[in-house]
Amino acid sequence: MASDPSPLQDFCVVDKNSPVFVNGFVCKNPMDVKAADFFKAAELDKPRMSNKVGSNVTLINVMQIAGLNTLGISLARIDYAPLGQNPPHTHPRATKILTVLEGTLYVGFVTSNPDNKFLSKVLNKGDVFVFPMGLIHFQFNPNPHKPAVAIAALNSQNPGAITIANAVFGSKPPISDDVLAKAFQVKKNTIDWLQL
Amino acid sequence: MASDPSPLQDFCVVDKNSPVFVNGFVCKNPMDVKAADFFKAAELDKPRMSNKVGSNVTLINVMQIAGLNTLGISLARIDYAPLGQNPPHTHPRATKILTVLEGTLYVGFVTSNPDNKFLSKVLNKGDVFVFPMGLIHFQFNPNPHKPAVAIAALNSQNPGAITIANAVFGSKPPISDDVLAKAFQVKKNTIDWLQL
Amino acid sequence: MASDPSPLQDFCVVDKNSPVFVNGFVCKNPMDVKAADFFKAAELDKPRMSNKVGSNVTLINVMQIAGLNTLGISLARIDYAPLGQNPPHTHPRATKILTVLEGTLYVGFVTSNPDNKFLSKVLNKGDVFVFPMGLIHFQFNPNPHKPAVAIAALNSQNPGAITIANAVFGSKPPISDDVLAKAFQVKKNTIDWLQL
Amino acid sequence: MASDPSPLQDFCVVDKNSPVFVNGFVCKNPMDVKAADFFKAAELDKPRMSNKVGSNVTLINVMQIAGLNTLGISLARIDYAPLGQNPPHTHPRATKILTVLEGTLYVGFVTSNPDNKFLSKVLNKGDVFVFPMGLIHFQFNPNPHKPAVAIAALNSQNPGAITIANAVFGSKPPISDDVLAKAFQVKKNTIDWLQL
Amino acid sequence: MASDPSPLQDFCVVDKNSPVFVNGFVCKNPMDVKAADFFKAAELDKPRMSNKVGSNVTLINVMQIAGLNTLGISLARIDYAPLGQNPPHTHPRATKILTVLEGTLYVGFVTSNPDNKFLSKVLNKGDVFVFPMGLIHFQFNPNPHKPAVAIAALNSQNPGAITIANAVFGSKPPISDDVLAKAFQVKKNTIDWLQL
Amino acid sequence: MASDPSPLQDFCVVDKNSPVFVNGFVCKNPMDVKAADFFKAAELDKPRMSNKVGSNVTLINVMQIAGLNTLGISLARIDYAPLGQNPPHTHPRATKILTVLEGTLYVGFVTSNPDNKFLSKVLNKGDVFVFPMGLIHFQFNPNPHKPAVAIAALNSQNPGAITIANAVFGSKPPISDDVLAKAFQVKKNTIDWLQL
Incomplete structure (x- = not known):
C-alpha cells in the first residue's frame, strides 16, 4: 500500500522479545x-x-x-x-x-x-x-x-502476498466446492481437481 | 483502503465536465x-x-x-x-x-x-x-x-473490486493458458474450460 | 476521518485483556x-x-x-x-x-x-x-x-460523536454561563435554561 | 487534522489564476x-x-x-x-x-x-x-x-473552523426551530431568541 | 512531515511509566x-x-x-x-x-x-x-x-532536527575524513578542522 | 516518506502534455x-x-x-x-x-x-x-x-535528494559566508574554500 503510517521518530526497531x-x-x-x-x-x-x-x-x-x-x-x-x-x-x-x-x-x-x-x-x-x-x-x-x-x-x-491459486483452491479449510463451482462456472469435479 | 487521502476543505464535489x-x-x-x-x-x-x-x-x-x-x-x-x-x-x-x-x-x-x-x-x-x-x-x-x-x-x-474468476480467467486479452496451467497445476484444457 | 492509519498486517484484532x-x-x-x-x-x-x-x-x-x-x-x-x-x-x-x-x-x-x-x-x-x-x-x-x-x-x-447540545450545555463540569452567554449572545438565564 | 496528504515534491505553490x-x-x-x-x-x-x-x-x-x-x-x-x-x-x-x-x-x-x-x-x-x-x-x-x-x-x-453558535443558530438558511427546539430541549421561542 | 498518523480516539496521552x-x-x-x-x-x-x-x-x-x-x-x-x-x-x-x-x-x-x-x-x-x-x-x-x-x-x-554541521562533522563516532574530504572536495586537514 | 497519498483508482498515469x-x-x-x-x-x-x-x-x-x-x-x-x-x-x-x-x-x-x-x-x-x-x-x-x-x-x-555539500556550499545563489562560517565554526576563508 502506498501509505504505511508515517514514522514518529527516527526509527522504531522491532523488539523481538515483546509479547505485545x-x-x-x-x-x-x-x-x-x-x-x-x-x-x-x-x-x-x-x-x-x-x-x-x-x-x-x-x-x-x-x-x-x-x-x-x-x-x-x-x-x-x-x-x-x-x-x-x-x-x-x-x-x-x-x-x-x-x-x-x-x-x-x-x-x-x-x-x-x-x-x-x-x-x-x-x-x-x-x-x-x-x-x-x-x-x-x-x-x-x-x-x-x-x-x-x-x-x-x-x-x-x-x-503481504496472496497467491490466487493457493488462496482460492488451497485454503485451510477448503472453500466449499459448491461456492467455487458456481463462482468459476464449472462443474464441482473441476473444482475438486483444482483443489488437489 | 483504510486511508484515502484526507480532505483539505469541507468537500470537493466532482466536476463532471472537467477534462482534467x-x-x-x-x-x-x-x-x-x-x-x-x-x-x-x-x-x-x-x-x-x-x-x-x-x-x-x-x-x-x-x-x-x-x-x-x-x-x-x-x-x-x-x-x-x-x-x-x-x-x-x-x-x-x-x-x-x-x-x-x-x-x-x-x-x-x-x-x-x-x-x-x-x-x-x-x-x-x-x-x-x-x-x-x-x-x-x-x-x-x-x-x-x-x-x-x-x-x-x-x-x-x-x-475497486477484482472478481477472481473474471480477472484470472476472463481478462481481455486472456492470460496465456501456459501461464495459468502451471499456476493452477492443471492441464491446459482445464484452463481453456475455465476461460470459456 | 478519511484516513485512519493503514493496516500493517492482514488484521490486528483487539486484545481485550491487554492493559496497554x-x-x-x-x-x-x-x-x-x-x-x-x-x-x-x-x-x-x-x-x-x-x-x-x-x-x-x-x-x-x-x-x-x-x-x-x-x-x-x-x-x-x-x-x-x-x-x-x-x-x-x-x-x-x-x-x-x-x-x-x-x-x-x-x-x-x-x-x-x-x-x-x-x-x-x-x-x-x-x-x-x-x-x-x-x-x-x-x-x-x-x-x-x-x-x-x-x-x-x-x-x-x-x-466519535459530539452531540452539540450535550457537549456545549451538558458537559461535566458545565462550561461557565458567563462564557456561554456571550458566545450565544443571550442572557445568562437563557443559558441556565439550556443547561438544565 | 493530523494528516493532510503528504507532499510529492518540495512544494506545490497555489496557482491563484487556475480555474481548476x-x-x-x-x-x-x-x-x-x-x-x-x-x-x-x-x-x-x-x-x-x-x-x-x-x-x-x-x-x-x-x-x-x-x-x-x-x-x-x-x-x-x-x-x-x-x-x-x-x-x-x-x-x-x-x-x-x-x-x-x-x-x-x-x-x-x-x-x-x-x-x-x-x-x-x-x-x-x-x-x-x-x-x-x-x-x-x-x-x-x-x-x-x-x-x-x-x-x-x-x-x-x-x-476550517465551525463556530457552534453561528453554525447551529445562524446558518443560511436557518435550521428549522422544530428541529432545534427538540435538540436543545427548550421551547421554540428560546430557539428563535438564539437565532436572532 | 505533513502526515503523522491520524488519531483513533479523542487523545492518547503518553504514559510516561510504560516500558513499552x-x-x-x-x-x-x-x-x-x-x-x-x-x-x-x-x-x-x-x-x-x-x-x-x-x-x-x-x-x-x-x-x-x-x-x-x-x-x-x-x-x-x-x-x-x-x-x-x-x-x-x-x-x-x-x-x-x-x-x-x-x-x-x-x-x-x-x-x-x-x-x-x-x-x-x-x-x-x-x-x-x-x-x-x-x-x-x-x-x-x-x-x-x-x-x-x-x-x-x-x-x-x-x-526531529538535524543540524548539518553537527551531524556531518560532529557525529559520534565521527564519519571518516576520507569520506568527507571527497564529499566536500577539500583536503583531509580541512575536514579535520571542521570536525573540531 | 513512508506515506505518499494513497491511490484512488487502479492507476493515474502522468499526462505529460498537461499544463496543470x-x-x-x-x-x-x-x-x-x-x-x-x-x-x-x-x-x-x-x-x-x-x-x-x-x-x-x-x-x-x-x-x-x-x-x-x-x-x-x-x-x-x-x-x-x-x-x-x-x-x-x-x-x-x-x-x-x-x-x-x-x-x-x-x-x-x-x-x-x-x-x-x-x-x-x-x-x-x-x-x-x-x-x-x-x-x-x-x-x-x-x-x-x-x-x-x-x-x-x-x-x-x-x-527527492539533498546532497549536503551541494545544498549547503553550492546553492544558487550561495548562502552568505557569514552565516556558514558561524554555523560550521570556521573562518570565512574556509567556507569560501568549501564553496568553490
Whole structure:
C-alpha cells in the first residue's frame, strides 16, 4: 500500500522479545539500537531453489530487518527456473517495482472490474516494470533453457502476498466446492481437481 | 483502503465536465455546490436482478454521488438469488463491513500467504461481519428458496473490486493458458474450460 | 476521518485483556484469531428504544467488533421515533454515508465558517446521503405517526460523536454561563435554561 | 487534522489564476516559485479589532501564503478584548496548539460522547495548551481590564473552523426551530431568541 | 512531515511509566487524563540563553506535553543573540511555519537536487515564513546589537532536527575524513578542522 | 516518506502534455493507458559513468515511468568507482533500502539531534541495508581497484535528494559566508574554500 503510517521518530526497531502485538510491531529501546538492526546478510546475490511453479521469492521485509518497522518499504530477489513463474497474486498493501537482473520475463497485470484489461510486457535485463497496488499480476520466464532473476521492491514493511491459486483452491479449510463451482462456472469435479 | 487521502476543505464535489484527470477527481467551484451533490435517489430498498452467479451489487461510490470525492467512503446494496453468491473477490483499496437485511448468508475470507486460513461464518438478519482490506472474500446465500439482501460499506470513495474468476480467467486479452496451467497445476484444457 | 492509519498486517484484532493503551488498540496473537472476531450478532434488523430526542443509534465500531481495529470503518443502525431526531452533532474523525430503510428523513449539514451554509434534503426509502467529515449535521423524522430507520457507515474504526447540545450545555463540569452567554449572545438565564 | 496528504515534491505553490479546483489547490510552475510565495507581511505583531464576542483571529493559512499548499500547517494570532472570547468552536481538520503572548486566558475543551468531560485550565503568559482534533473548545479572557494575545498553530493548510453558535443558530438558511427546539430541549421561542 | 498518523480516539496521552515502545508512545488510561496533560507552563515569554552559534530553541513537543501524542503538531520559541543564528538544519518529519516576535531575521531554504536554489527573505516583526518539509533551512539575526525572537510551529508531535554541521562533522563516532574530504572536495586537514 | 497519498483508482498515469500542476501529477485518460506506461527500458544492468565524487545514480522515479504516479515507490541503480562514494545526503520524502550487486560498500547514517549517532556497516554482495526516512546517509566504495554496484528502492514516487555539500556550499545563489562560517565554526576563508 502506498501509505504505511508515517514514522514518529527516527526509527522504531522491532523488539523481538515483546509479547505485545500492535499495528506493525512494538519497538526496542532506541538506546539499544545498533547498525546491525538495519542490516541483513541476505545473500541476495545467490540463486535460490525453486518451488513447484518454478520460482523462489526471497523477501526482505520487517521480519528479516527489524529496523524496517514504521519505514514502509521492503525488497525481494526473485529466481525463476526455465519456464518458471511467480504465479498470479496480489499484494494487499503495496505497489511493486521490479528490474530484471538476468534473463527475460514476460510480466503482466489485470485491471479491476469491470474492464479486467490485461496489460503485459516482455522485460529484458535492466528493464523496469511497475505492478500497481492490489492488482493481480505475475511474472513468467519464457525461456525453456535459462533461469531469470529479478529484484523487486514494495512500498510496505509487510506488503503481504496472496497467491490466487493457493488462496482460492488451497485454503485451510477448503472453500466449499459448491461456492467455487458456481463462482468459476464449472462443474464441482473441476473444482475438486483444482483443489488437489 | 483504510486511508484515502484526507480532505483539505469541507468537500470537493466532482466536476463532471472537467477534462482534467487527477488522483480522485477535479472538483467544481464550491460556490456551485448544492445538497443534491451529496444525494442519490438510489432505490437501495428495491430488489435487483441477478447476474449469472446469482447476485447483484448496487454500489454508491464517487461515480454515483459526486460529493463523495475526497471523503473516503462508499455504500452498496447486495442482492442474492437463492443459492446465489457474490463470488470470491478482493477490494484493492478498502475494507468492507456488511449487515444482512434479509435472509441468510454464508460468508468468509482467506488470509494471505503462507497460511491461507479460511475464516467463515453464517450470518442471519441483523448480523454484521468485516472483510479486511485486500483479502479474498465472498458471500453465498445457502437457501435454495429465498433471496437474501445485505448492505455493505467500504472505506474508499472508489474501493475497486477484482472478481477472481473474471480477472484470472476472463481478462481481455486472456492470460496465456501456459501461464495459468502451471499456476493452477492443471492441464491446459482445464484452463481453456475455465476461460470459456 | 478519511484516513485512519493503514493496516500493517492482514488484521490486528483487539486484545481485550491487554492493559496497554495505544493509538487504536493492542492486538491479540494472530494465531488466536477466529471468524468470531470479525462478527457481531448485532440484531441490526430490530427496532430500538428511543432516547429523549426520539432516536437511537446502535453503533458497531471497534468496541463491538474487535477485528475492526486498524481497518478504518464502522456501521450503525439508527431508529427514529415519529418526530424524532438524531440531533445536531459532528464526527471528529469520519465522514458518514446513510441510506433510509424505512420511512422518511429530513437531513442536513452546515458548512464551516464563514459561510455556514445549511444544505438539506428530504430522503425517502432507498435514498442515500453523505455528511462530510467534521461538519455539524442531523437527521429528523418529519412524520408524526411513523418511525424511520436508517443504516449509516463511517470511515473510522472509532469515528466519535459530539452531540452539540450535550457537549456545549451538558458537559461535566458545565462550561461557565458567563462564557456561554456571550458566545450565544443571550442572557445568562437563557443559558441556565439550556443547561438544565 | 493530523494528516493532510503528504507532499510529492518540495512544494506545490497555489496557482491563484487556475480555474481548476482539486483537493487543496492546483500549483504554479515550480520554475516560477519565489521566496515571496512562502512569505506574508502579516503584521502578526499588531493588535486587531474585536468582533461582537470580543476576539479577532488573524489566520495565516494556504489562502494567505500560497506556498503552504500540500505542507499541512497554518498559524494564527488571536486577540482578546477584556472579557472577550474565541467562542466554542471545532476545527474539522486540525489539532490546535496555543501559547499566550499577553494577558491571561481561561481555556478548555469538551471530550466526545458519551462522557462530554470539560477539561479547562488558566493560562498565563508563556504557557502552552493543546486542543485535540475535532473537539469543541474555546478561550476566554477573564480580565475585565486588559486584553490578551495568543499565537496558535494548526496542523492543516486549511483547518476550517465551525463556530457552534453561528453554525447551529445562524446558518443560511436557518435550521428549522422544530428541529432545534427538540435538540436543545427548550421551547421554540428560546430557539428563535438564539437565532436572532 | 505533513502526515503523522491520524488519531483513533479523542487523545492518547503518553504514559510516561510504560516500558513499552511503539511508533509514537503508549498512552495512559483515558480515565486518568487531566487538563494538565495538555498544558505546559513553558515560559515561552522569557528570553533564553544562547548556544555557541547564538541561538536557543525551546521546543514544546510530545516530550513536554504528553497530550500531544497522536495529534501531529509542536511549537517552539527561538531566541537569537545579536548576529546569532539557528544554523542550517532539516526536520526529517515536518514543515515549519515561523513568525517574528522581536527583531529582524534573515531566513532561507535550499531546494533539493539538482537545482539547489536558495530562496531567502528578510523578516520583520509580525512577518510569517514557511520552510517546506525536509529542506535545509536557517534563520540568522543580522542585527549586531539587538536580539530577535520567533515562534515556530511544526506539523509533527516529534519533528526531529538535524543540524548539518553537527551531524556531518560532529557525529559520534565521527564519519571518516576520507569520506568527507571527497564529499566536500577539500583536503583531509580541512575536514579535520571542521570536525573540531 | 513512508506515506505518499494513497491511490484512488487502479492507476493515474502522468499526462505529460498537461499544463496543470498538482501534488504529484495530472493523469491521462485511463482509456489511453498502455503497458508501456508502466515500463522503462532502463538498462539498469549497465555500468554508468561516475561524477566527480565517483558515483552515478540512475533513478527510475515518476519522471521516468509515468505509471508510478500515486503509487509511492521508485528504484535506482547506483554505480561506484573505486574509492567512489554516494556522498552524504538526505531524502526528504523517503526511506531507502539497498542491496549490493557487485563489490563492497561502507555505508552509514547519522541519527537526528541531539545524539547524532553514526551507525555504519560494511556491506558485501547480496547484503541489504536500510536508511531511515530523512536521515543523512552515504555509501562509500572502499576498494581502490574495483567498482561497486547497488540497487536501491525508495518509498515515494519522487523521494527527492539533498546532497549536503551541494545544498549547503553550492546553492544558487550561495548562502552568505557569514552565516556558514558561524554555523560550521570556521573562518570565512574556509567556507569560501568549501564553496568553490
